[in-house]
Amino acid sequence: MSIIHTHNITKTYNPDTVPVHAINGVTLSFNEGGFSAIIGPSGCGKTTLLNMIGGLERPTTGTVEVNGETINTKSKRALTEFRLKNIGFIFQAYNLIPVMSAFENTAFIMELLGWPRDKIKSRVMELLEAMDIADKAHQRPNQLSGGQQQRVAVARALSTRPKFILADEPTANLDSHATGNLLDMMLKMNEREKTTFIFSTHDDRVMRRARRLIKLDDGKVVDDARS
Amino acid sequence: MKSKLVLAWRNIWRNKKRTYITLASIIFAVIIATFMRGLQLGSYDKMLYDAIRSSTGHIALMDKSFWDDKTMDNSMEFSQDLEQVLDQDQSLEFWVPEILGGCLISVGNNTRGVVVQGVDPEKKDAQIRLREKVIEGSYFESEDQAVMLGKDLASFLKVGVGDTVVLLGQGYMGMTAAGTYPVKGIYDHPMADFNRRLVFMPLAAAQYLFFMEDRVSTVNLVLKDQGDIRQETALYRSRIDTTTTEVRNWESMNRDMLSAIESDNFFGKIMIGVLYMVIGFGIFGTILMMTMERKREFSIMMAIGMQDYKLITQVIFESVFIAAIGAIIGLIISFPVVYFYSLNPIPITGENAQIYRDLNMEPVLSISTKPGYMVAQFGIVLIISIIASIFPMYNIMKFDIVNIIRGRQ
Ligand SMILES: Nc1ncnc2c1ncn2[C@@H]1O[C@H](COP(=O)(O)OP(=O)(O)OP(=O)(O)O)[C@@H](O)[C@H]1O
Ligand SMILES: [Mg+2]
Numbered sequence: 001m002s003i004i005h006t007h008n009i010t011k012t013y014n015p016d017t018v019p020v021h022a023i024n025g026v027t028l029s030f031n032e033g034g035f036s037a038i039i040g041p042s043g044c045g046k047t048t049l050l051n052m053i054g055g056l057e058r059p060t061t062g063t064v065e066v067n068g069e070t071i072n073t074k075s076k077r078a079l080t081e082f083r084l085k086n087i088g089f090i091f092q093a094y095n096l097i098p099v100m101s102a103f104e105n106t107a108f109i110m111e112l113l114g115w116p117r118d119k120i121k122s123r124v125m126e127l128l129e130a131m132d133i134a135d136k137a138h139q140r141p142n143q144l145s146g147g148q149q150q151r152v153a154v155a156r157a158l159s160t161r162p163k164f165i166l167a168d169e170p171t172a173n174l175d176s177h178a179t180g181n182l183l184d185m186m187l188k189m190n191e192r193e194k195t196t197f198i199f200s201t202h203d204d205r206v207m208r209r210a211r212r213l214i215k216l217d218d219g220k221v222v223d224d225a226r227s
Numbered sequence: 228m229k230s231k232l233v234l235a236w237r238n239i240w241r242n243k244k245r246t247y248i249t250l251a252s253i254i255f256a257v258i259i260a261t262f263m264r265g266l267q268l269g270s271y272d273k274m275l276y277d278a279i280r281s282s283t284g285h286i287a288l289m290d291k292s293f294w295d296d297k298t299m300d301n302s303m304e305f306s307q308d309l310e311q312v313l314d315q316d317q318s319l320e321f322w323v324p325e326i327l328g329g330c331l332i333s334v335g336n337n338t339r340g341v342v343v344q345g346v347d348p349e350k351k352d353a354q355i356r357l358r359e360k361v362i363e364g365s366y367f368e369s370e371d372q373a374v375m376l377g378k379d380l381a382s383f384l385k386v387g388v389g390d391t392v393v394l395l396g397q398g399y400m401g402m403t404a405a406g407t408y409p410v411k412g413i414y415d416h417p418m419a420d421f422n423r424r425l426v427f428m429p430l431a432a433a434q435y436l437f438f439m440e441d442r443v444s445t446v447n448l449v450l451k452d453q454g455d456i457r458q459e460t461a462l463y464r465s466r467i468d469t470t471t472t473e474v475r476n477w478e479s480m481n482r483d484m485l486s487a488i489e490s491d492n493f494f495g496k497i498m499i500g501v502l503y504m505v506i507g508f509g510i511f512g513t514i515l516m517m518t519m520e521r522k523r524e525f526s527i528m529m530a531i532g533m534q535d536y537k538l539i540t541q542v543i544f545e546s547v548f549i550a551a552i553g554a555i556i557g558l559i560i561s562f563p564v565v566y567f568y569s570l571n572p573i574p575i576t577g578e579n580a581q582i583y584r585d586l587n588m589e590p591v592l593s594i595s596t597k598p599g600y601m602v603a604q605f606g607i608v609l610i611i612s613i614i615a616s617i618f619p620m621y622n623i624m625k626f627d628i629v630n631i632i633r634g635r636q
Contacts, residue, residue, distance in 0.1 A: 047633065056530055056629050077534060084532025091632055097524050099237040111230075112533055156531070
């Protein structure tokens with residue numbers, strides 16, 4: 001069943017000065033439980049597209065629907081609320097809050113949602129174990145490797161079982177071992193918790209593991225292949 | 228709440244050096260402000276306390292015309308009945324009936340205008356501890372027909388104990404008051420006017436000199452507890468003939484001093500205000516840097532679903548937290564010192580002491596320990612820290628989180 005639709009969305013930056021047409025009419029649907037990658041050369045609009053799907057940016061024209069709800073007309077506050085309750089985000093790097101331990105970073109969203117303490121605790125430990133970093137629970141981000149930091153970010157994104165996870169080049173700063181590791185974890189959670197993953201990547205190793213590859217060029221979908 | 232505190236604590240110490248500098252400036256400001264205010268309020272209290280105790284009392288009974296025209300004719304009857312009420316009044320620390328009369332005092336060719344105070348020697352001693360200030364001769368007694376002079380006046384007249392002085396003035400109903408009196412004692416009072424222009428004489432002798440019989444100029448009442456003023460005023464209103472006599476309170480008798488205090492206090496507050504403004508900019512700079520350098524993590528927090536107002540609350544919390552730590556340390560340092568000097572007023576020496584004496588003030592620096600103004604410093608610092616976070620808060624609301632996360636800002 002499809003949970004995300006974009007209808008002919010465009011995004012133009014600086015429309016009044018030097019317009020940059022980052023996205024030029026993209027219509028896409030994503031199904032529940034998918035593991036999809038958006039690929040394409042640098043500057044083709046991958047980040048812009050992910051941001052619009054995730055309610056971080058508004059399309060210039062067109063609509064984004066999530067669970068049948070149009071999100072691009074929501075207020076700033078409502079969008080924040082929407083992101084909190086529906087989406088897990090993983091960014092390229094520096095995802096974590098430096099003064100918080102791995103445990104506290106993983107607990108962050110659950111705390112914003114006011115989950116009870118013991119429920120948070122067991123969920124955090126479950127996730128950190130699944131991500132194979134339970135022994136690092138009380139370390140701060142600067143005491144973790146880049147790969148470990150990204151695994152904490154994945155744990156945080158997964159914590160409240162959101163409808164889907166958006167990851168913008170989550171492996172860009174990782175070596176191949178850490179990349180393989182992180183992908184294993186994400187695939188495991190995709191299977192185990194049926195979480196939908198959509199990510200952007202340049203990375204061949206990531207592309208090979210994705211079940212759907214959406215290729216963008218110049219803000220347009222030029223290929224959409226499922227395996 | 229607890230986790231908020233812990234987080235604020237961790238964030239504050241992310242940049243230790245900056246936090247130390249900010250704290251030091253707050254601590255410094257609180258200490259300076261506490262001393263400045265303490266000395267200022269202490270000097271006001273001391274001035275009023277001295278004025279009330281040594282002259283006006285908390286309340287005074289007098290003829291309705293006396294305050295504006297201090298003559299014998301505007302004196303009041305001092306009845307036995309009133310004296311009895313005063314004697315039995317448990318709310319009074321002491322009370323002093325007085326005759327005040329302008330006179331010329333002369334010895335040989337030396338003449339000077341003075342104020343003659345006819346008083347009960349024991350009551351006067353309770354009031355201004357005159358007995359211990361006697362430096363020559365002995366303290367006067369109520370039956371004496373003699374006077375006490377200040378040391379400056381005595382040396383001007385070139386008289387010593389046992390010498391006779393002539394007093395000439397106007398008595399009740401325009402009668403000529405004249406008499407000769409031996410000098411019984413010479414005192415040295417810290418206030419200049421006492422030494423130069425005052426002559427003490429027992430009340431009965433003064434009543435005789437000025438043809439006052441059972442009349443006095445004023446009766447000054449000092450209360451044990453200033454809070455009783457209302458009820459005491461009411462009590463004495465019911466005991467006197469209010470058609471001719473009035474009960475005045477200390478505020479109406481010290482108007483000039485109060486307005487001088489008020490304007491001095493105003494400037495004092497401005498000084499403190501300037502001090503705190505400087506500190507406020509320091510706090511502002513710290514808070515602004517604390518938000519700007521955490522732009523990225525704030526943006527991530529908002530991207531994953533934290534509402535900006537929650538973030539703002541956290542920032543205010545951190546700002547107030549630093550301020551509170553600084554203010555508390557500042558007060559902890561200044562309190563014992565202030566307390567010590569309140570118990571041991573700092574004596575002023577040398578030329579400055581003379582300036583104080585000339586202004587009829589005791590040459591000491593007293594410092595107030597009223598908790599109110601210390602708590603006020605704490606409150607002021609907290610308010611400043613909140614004001615200093617307004618712009619950083621506004622900044623957070625305007626963050627372009629997408630571009631910050633993309634690394635474009
Ligand atoms: N705020 C902005 N203002 C102007 N132009 C922008 C802005 N953000 C992005 N762009 C432009 O939009 C286009 C798409 O950018 P986007 O970041 O989506 O590309 P991308 O595919 O994610 O690239 P990369 O692989 O390098 O991350 C680029 O040309 C970029 O320069
Ligand atoms: Mg990108």
